[in-house]
Amino acid sequence: xxxxxxxxxxxxxxxxxxxxxxxxxxxxxxxxxxxxxxxxxxxxxxxxxxxxxxxxxxxxxxxxxxxxxxxxxxxxxxxxxxxxxxxxxxxxxxxxxxxxxxxxxxxxxxxxxxxxxxxxxxxxxxxxxxxxxxxxxxxxxxxxxxxxxxxxxxxxxxxxxxxxxxxxxxxxxxxxxxxxxxxxxxxxxxxxxxxxxxxxxxxxxxxxxxxxxxxxxxxxxxxxxxxxxxxxxxxxxxxxxxxxxxxxxxxxxxxxxxxxxxxxxxxxxxxxxxxxxxxxxxxxxxxxxxxxxxxxxxxxxxxxxxxxxxxxxxxxxxxxxxxxxxxxxxxxxxxxxxxxxxxxxxxxxxxxxxxxxxxxxxxxxxxxxxxxxxxxxxxxxxxxxxxxxxxxxxxxxxxxxxxxxxxxxxxxxxxxxxxxxxxxxxxxxxxxxxxxxxxxxxxxxxxxxxxxxxxxxxxxxxxxxxxxxxxxxxxxxxxxxxxxxxxxxxxxxxxxxxxxxxxxxxxxx
Numbered sequence: 001x002x003x004x005x006x007x008x009x010x011x012x013x014x015x016x017x018x019x020x021x022x023x024x025x026x027x028x029x030x031x032x033x034x035x036x037x038x039x040x041x042x043x044x045x046x047x048x049x050x051x052x053x054x055x056x057x058x059x060x061x062x063x064x065x066x067x068x069x070x071x072x073x074x075x076x077x078x079x080x081x082x083x084x085x086x087x088x089x090x091x092x093x094x095x096x097x098x099x100x101x102x103x104x105x106x107x108x109x110x111x112x113x114x115x116x117x118x119x120x121x122x123x124x125x126x127x128x129x130x131x132x133x134x135x136x137x138x139x140x141x142x143x144x145x146x147x148x149x150x151x152x153x154x155x156x157x158x159x160x161x162x163x164x165x166x167x168x169x170x171x172x173x174x175x176x177x178x179x180x181x182x183x184x185x186x187x188x189x190x191x192x193x194x195x196x197x198x199x200x201x202x203x204x205x206x207x208x209x210x211x212x213x214x215x216x217x218x219x220x221x222x223x224x225x226x227x228x229x230x231x232x233x234x235x236x237x238x239x240x241x242x243x244x245x246x247x248x249x250x251x252x253x254x255x256x257x258x259x260x261x262x263x264x265x266x267x268x269x270x271x272x273x274x275x276x277x278x279x280x281x282x283x284x285x286x287x288x289x290x291x292x293x294x295x296x297x298x299x300x301x302x303x304x305x306x307x308x309x310x311x312x313x314x315x316x317x318x319x320x321x322x323x324x325x326x327x328x329x330x331x332x333x334x335x336x337x338x339x340x341x342x343x344x345x346x347x348x349x350x351x352x353x354x355x356x357x358x359x360x361x362x363x364x365x366x367x368x369x370x371x372x373x374x375x376x377x378x379x380x381x382x383x384x385x386x387x388x389x390x391x392x393x394x395x396x397x398x399x400x401x402x403x404x405x406x407x408x409x410x411x412x413x414x415x416x417x418x419x420x421x422x423x424x425x426x427x428x429x430x431x432x433x434x435x436x437x438x439x440x441x442x443x444x445x446x447x448x449x450x451x452x453x454x455x456x457x458x459x460x461x462x463x464x465x466x467x468x469x470x471x472x473x474x475x476x477x478x479x480x481x482x483x484x485x486x487x488x489x490x491x492x493x494x495x496x497x498x499x500x501x502x503x504x505x506x507x508x509x
Contacts, residue, residue, distance in 0.1 A: 020080060021063050023112050027105065028056060052091060059083040074117045081113045081125055089132040097140055098150050103133055103157045107164045114168035115175075126165040130158035205269065206286040208236065211279060212251075214243045226288060227262060238262040239284065246271060246282060258284070266290070315356055323349040368487050370408040375440055376401060382415055383438075386422055393426055396433040402441045407505040413484040417492065418447065420477045421501050425449030428499055443507060449499035462494055 062083070066076040085106065092102040106129045114122040137154045200207055206223040210216055214235040224230050227238060242258055249256075255272045269286040323346060330342035379399055387394035422436060428451035429435035439446040454462055465479040478492075485492040489506035 018064070020077065020112060020116070021060055023108075024056075024060055024063070024084065027108060028053075048094065052087065052094075056087055059087065074121050077113050077116050078121065078125070081109060082128060084109050085125075085129050085132050089129075089136050092133075093136045093139070098133060098137055098153045098157060103154075104160075106133075106157070107160055110161055110165045111168040114165045115172035117169070119166070119169045119173070122165040122169040123162065126158075126161040129161045133157055133161075203285075204287070206267075206284075208239065208284045208286070209274075210236075210239065210243060210282050210284070212243075212247070212282075214240050217281065223286070226265065226267065226286060242271060242284065243282060246273075251280060258286070260286075268292070315352070319349055319352055319356065323353070368410050368413065370410050370488060373407055373409050373411060373414065375405045375407065375445070378411070378414070379418075379438060379440070382418055385415075386419060390423075390426065392431070393422075393436075396431075397422065397426075397436045397438065398434045399438045400440070402439075405440055405442060405505070407443070407507070409488050409490070409505065410484075413488055417481045417484055417503065418445070420481045421447040421503075424477070425451070425499055425501075428452070443505045445503040445505065446495075447501045447503070451499040453496060453498040453500075454494060456496070459494065459496060463492075 059080070063076075063080040066079065069076070071079075088102070088105050088109070092098065092100060092105075095102055110122075110125055110129060113125050117125070133154050134151075137150050140150070200218070200220045201222075203220060203222065206226045207218070207220045208216060208223045208227070208230070209218040216230060216232055216234055216236060218232070219230050227236055230236060238260070242260060246252070246256070251273065253273050255270050258267075258269050258271050260267050266289040267286045268289055269284065272283045272285070274281040274283050326342050326345035326349065330339055330346070333339040333342055383397055383399070386397075418438075422438075425436040425447055426449070429449035430451070432450075435450045437446075437448045439448065463478050463482045465476055482492045485503060491504040493502045493504075494500070495502050
């Protein structure tokens with residue numbers, strides 16, 4: 001959304017000399033037209049004029065060559081202008097002296113040079129022109145051609161030369177200062193635009209700026225995700241009802257809450273009017289209700305996780321004491337009823353301890369230590385350790401590899417996720433060989449069982465904390481598995497029908 005920085009065109013020495021030579025050619029062409037057609041009394045001097053043009057052509061070539069050297073621009077301009085002054089004064093001297101008026105041709109040359117050099121050098125150029133003009137007049141006076149009053153005309157021309165050089169230098173200095181100021185302001189504006197664009201993209205809301213006709217002026221990437229394809233200088237049909245409603249209300253100058261259904265998404269937000277250079281604009285801030293609710297739910301669960309983790313820490317010590325006391329009571333119990341009661345206490349303390357352990361694992365999301373894992377070696381080791389804890393699964397869980405897959409994942413997290421999925425699959429499967437399968441493709445792990453799957457009416461609650469379909473379950477297994485997957489940049493989903501869970505792995509970088 002940002003606009004590119006406005007960079008001023010840099011006038012290099014070569015470019016300045018090229019412009020100066022173009023000015024020379026144009027001026028001499030005008031001079032020739034004036035002397036050959038507008039003043040017929042000057043005819044008969046073609047030989048001298050041809051020689052003069054030859055010298056001026058040589059001077060122009062010399063000026064072009066200066067642009068290829070490393071001389072400073074002020075020196076190059078001074079050398080070129082010195083030749084111009086000499087030839088122009090020679091031309092003036094040949095065609096009637098200072099009274100001919102050709103001396104005025106010096107002024108545009110001094111003006112152009114004054115725009116390209118510092119002030120003192122501009123005055124030096126005027127002094128060179130003045131000396132050349134007075135030298136021409138004095139030469140005529142020595143030969144008895146010039147009159148004393150021509151000195152007065154030469155003095156007026158000299159004053160004009162100094163005024164022209166100093167004035168154009170001052171104007172050029174003001175222009176350069178304005179150019180530098182404009183360049184600075186342009187850079188600041190470009191920087192501000194980049195910051196604005198960065199802030200606009202960082203907003204979690206969809207932002208769309210439209211004019212009174214619904215034409216999009218600005219938008220962020222979030223708007224594209226919510227509204228589909230959005231382009232500048234086009235309209236978004238889904239937003240037109242909001243704009244029409246605002247216009248029918250008389251275009252109120254205050255912010256208003258909005259609610260709209262776009263592409264099956266319930267959007268809420270606000271619209272804020274804005275005036276820019278006399279144009280009425282409308283800024284729409286929109287967000288998905290479902291995403292907003294999910295974000296609120298995540299924040300609530302985060303706070304709940306911290307609270308339950310603290311409570312779990314406090315429970316462990318008295319729970320250990322209860323468990324130890326029940327074991328002592330079971331050892332000293334003499335009748336079956338007392339032993340049965342002590343066993344009930346031990347079973348429930350183990351259940352509570354398992355729940356505490358799972359609650360404490362909620363805080364492991366922030367402690368991710370990813371490593372490069374080759375699944376062809378990791379999965380067999382996982383199945384071996386799983387079979388040690390569940391002997392009836394030994395050799396009955398099958399694996400299928402479609403490719404050699406490497407991923408970056410926390411090994412402990414990946415082991416916990418797959419162990420949870422394998423436990424659920426084995427619990428609900430038939431128990432035969434191949435009842436639970438692990439299928440590995442390029443970036444996906446499928447854990448499939450032959451069980452009945454999850455009932456459709458509870459699929460939406462499957463990954464919620466403390467939701468379980470078993471009386472002995474804690475309801476935290478799948479929730480923790482998804483949390484650990486997201487912490488590693490992966491995603492865990494349930495794919496109905498049947499018992500199939502899909503773990504989309506992060507790509508190894």
